[in-house]
Amino acid sequence: MIATWINGKPADRISCGDRGLAYGDGLFETIAVVGGRPQLWDWHIERLLEGCRRLRLPPPDTGLLWEESTRLCQELDGSSGVLKLTYTRGTGGRGYAPPGNTTPTRILALSAWPQWPASRWEEGVALFLCQTRLAEQPQLAGLKHLNRLEQVLARAEWDDPQWAEGLVRDPSGGPVEGVSSNLFAVVHGRLITPPLDRCGVAGVMRRNIMQLADKLGVPAEVRALSLPVLRTVDEVFMSNSLAGIWPVRALSDRTTWTAPGPVTRRLQSALRRQGVVPGPAQGEK
Amino acid sequence: MIATWINGKPADRISCGDRGLAYGDGLFETIAVVGGRPQLWDWHIERLLEGCRRLRLPPPDTGLLWEESTRLCQELDGSSGVLKLTYTRGTGGRGYAPPGNTTPTRILALSAWPQWPASRWEEGVALFLCQTRLAEQPQLAGLKHLNRLEQVLARAEWDDPQWAEGLVRDPSGGPVEGVSSNLFAVVHGRLITPPLDRCGVAGVMRRNIMQLADKLGVPAEVRALSLPVLRTVDEVFMSNSLAGIWPVRALSDRTTWTAPGPVTRRLQSALRRQGVVPGPAQGEK
Numbered sequence: 001m002i003a004t005w006i007n008g009k010p011a012d013r014i015s016c017g018d019r020g021l022a023y024g025d026g027l028f029e030t031i032a033v034v035g036g037r038p039q040l041w042d043w044h045i046e047r048l049l050e051g052c053r054r055l056r057l058p059p060p061d062t063g064l065l066w067e068e069s070t071r072l073c074q075e076l077d078g079s080s081g082v083l084k085l086t087y088t089r090g091t092g093g094r095g096y097a098p099p100g101n102t103t104p105t106r107i108l109a110l111s112a113w114p115q116w117p118a119s120r121w122e123e124g125v126a127l128f129l130c131q132t133r134l135a136e137q138p139q140l141a142g143l144k145h146l147n148r149l150e151q152v153l154a155r156a157e158w159d160d161p162q163w164a165e166g167l168v169r170d171p172s173g174g175p176v177e178g179v180s181s182n183l184f185a186v187v188h189g190r191l192i193t194p195p196l197d198r199c200g201v202a203g204v205m206r207r208n209i210m211q212l213a214d215k216l217g218v219p220a221e222v223r224a225l226s227l228p229v230l231r232t233v234d235e236v237f238m239s240n241s242l243a244g245i246w247p248v249r250a251l252s253d254r255t256t257w258t259a260p261g262p263v264t265r266r267l268q269s270a271l272r273r274q275g276v277v278p279g280p281a282q283g284e285k
Numbered sequence: 286m287i288a289t290w291i292n293g294k295p296a297d298r299i300s301c302g303d304r305g306l307a308y309g310d311g312l313f314e315t316i317a318v319v320g321g322r323p324q325l326w327d328w329h330i331e332r333l334l335e336g337c338r339r340l341r342l343p344p345p346d347t348g349l350l351w352e353e354s355t356r357l358c359q360e361l362d363g364s365s366g367v368l369k370l371t372y373t374r375g376t377g378g379r380g381y382a383p384p385g386n387t388t389p390t391r392i393l394a395l396s397a398w399p400q401w402p403a404s405r406w407e408e409g410v411a412l413f414l415c416q417t418r419l420a421e422q423p424q425l426a427g428l429k430h431l432n433r434l435e436q437v438l439a440r441a442e443w444d445d446p447q448w449a450e451g452l453v454r455d456p457s458g459g460p461v462e463g464v465s466s467n468l469f470a471v472v473h474g475r476l477i478t479p480p481l482d483r484c485g486v487a488g489v490m491r492r493n494i495m496q497l498a499d500k501l502g503v504p505a506e507v508r509a510l511s512l513p514v515l516r517t518v519d520e521v522f523m524s525n526s527l528a529g530i531w532p533v534r535a536l537s538d539r540t541t542w543t544a545p546g547p548v549t550r551r552l553q554s555a556l557r558r559q560g561v562v563p564g565p566a567q568g569e570k
Binding site for chain 2: 001004006011012013014015016017018019020021022023024025028055056086088094095096097098107109111114132133135136137139140145146147148149150151152153154155156159171179180
């Protein structure tokens, strides 16, 4: 960790009475920082505000958040980095009832850019097929809230580094997303990503890729895919705000693809031009 | 809050990198303290250890926990109180992967006995019928883990104090439990409590009541109840480690019971004799 601010001041400890700890009563965003600026900021904030609305959290002062975030990002001295923004309901209220006069806690944590091998973008990644299923909770689906035990359980299923990411499914076995990324498939030149209205996290990079596809004239739709169908699609890739686009070359030991496929490659190029993730994240040597 | 210890030392702040905050990656227990001693300790610890097993958390030194807990409880000077034990995976590990060499964080927080009106035991409580449904996640069902947004959402559905507790249901609409208590029904002298293998928290007091029923010769079973059936049962009550047994006199505006009913009353008396909740909690004046 490079630096942490809590409620606008350098600090790294919070009250053990914070509801973020007690109940996971809060939200977070993981944001790529390029050239000193948090990327795709408006969409991160939009998702955060949607989370506040659904959890009935008082919304943050977004101007203040931007001001603090950009000030903190100066610590990177121009390097790329990761800004994690955590926003909880704050302390107070014994029991589950949200206190009336709550003062949320905002935590900004800045860390160095993760070291991933360039092969993840250039040759693709292999997906572990997780057994942990995502429970269906429409009231929380899509949000990046702090209740993430399912992801912890799913990620704990493997430790062999041959698997860069894991695929998680809904209770019926339908593929939903990666443990910390969203899932895309390409079928006959069409881009498909599963719906996230019953479980899963609606990634900001997923939204960005849908928009890039639209600009490139690649037809894109939100549609459920069964696991057997996923195994037959032309291309698969995973996305998140830091990784950008990771082509998938294998799903467990059973299915392989030539990665990156042509549509994935076009989207990777468009994302590189957009500049919202650092160059190396797009596989540049 | 009377006093808080973190990892055995007086303290009230934890690292904002703790996985309990980041992901709700941990467990908790809320324990009644009577006469300076945490009550039903062995069963609280049993549930905590079961949680550690299922979340693959290194288990705590239970002897040390007991020693610290009883030492902290001396602060109550013989009064009744509430000991909240929180146990997280500790700090470390960017991303969901549980770090290999994790050092869990243990938090002991002591607070005063809650002030509830005696009428809750003597005349019963009215239940609000929550619309929030509990998602089905067998891997986490039964545990008292830190992912409690569903309870926060359900509890936020009402603020009129006429409702002392809310009833929450599974995705099919079947009653499961209270927001912070378990549900019991009495039908023709038989005690029934819903199964908790797909959602819900398996309360220590629920277990205790099942054992008390057995000792009293009251037949008891774990069985699902539909909402229409629940409205027709002879008696209903809610249980938790602090409240003991709260008879239910009404469910929303539609169904009422004479509370406490005879079986509920027998169990309340047995619980009073057992002494695991303070006298007033059982409605003594």
